[in-house]
Amino acid sequence: MKAIILYGSRYGSTRRYAEELSGQTGIPAVSYQQAPELSGMDTIIYLGGLYAGGVLGLAKTLRSFSLQDGQKLILVTVGLADPGEPENQNNIRASLQRQLPAKMLDRAKLFHLRGGIDYQKLSFGHRAIMKLLYQSLRRTPPEKQTAENRALIETYGRQADFTDFSALEPIIQEIEGGFYV
């Protein structure tokens, strides 16, 4: 069984999840920027940070790739918003539909993890985006905020880390299940 873990991470939370998953499964983890060959893989696990709904590196990595029969794709998003809220999951899934062909998405197993944010470490551009977003969100009454936006307001300007490695457990089970089918 040949498998690979790919990750798209700007500030490290997704990379840490990928490395932990790699440590627990023995599957090598590499950044999507290294553009490894995927065609001979039985299982591809892609973890990507959420940036304005998009999954970092995902479209670039899988754009020119077509899933072969028997090949397994596991997609894992890492974002600030709580994926335990159904509304967030719906938003993430809607944005995945914009990034991947339906044929590929239908065959993928999806998982959503929670990362974090540290405003001191954000790039100038990202800080400016978050500021604009925050200012516009503050004008919306709290009861009309989406769960995703509430998470952004609550953590604005701060350092917050919701990383939880135990949330990798169902992903490990999914991967290991694949070894015995």
Ligand SMILES: Cc1cc2nc3c(=O)[nH]c(=O)nc-3n(C[C@H](O)[C@H](O)[C@H](O)COP(=O)(O)O)c2cc1C
């Ligand atoms: C410019 C910007 C846009 C973001 N957009 C989203 C988003 O749409 N949904 C979400 O849940 N988190 C969003 N986040 C939070 C990141 O997904 C979160 O910080 C994640 O842990 C980043 O992963 P990384 O550290 O691996 O880069 C955004 C963060 C930044 C800086």
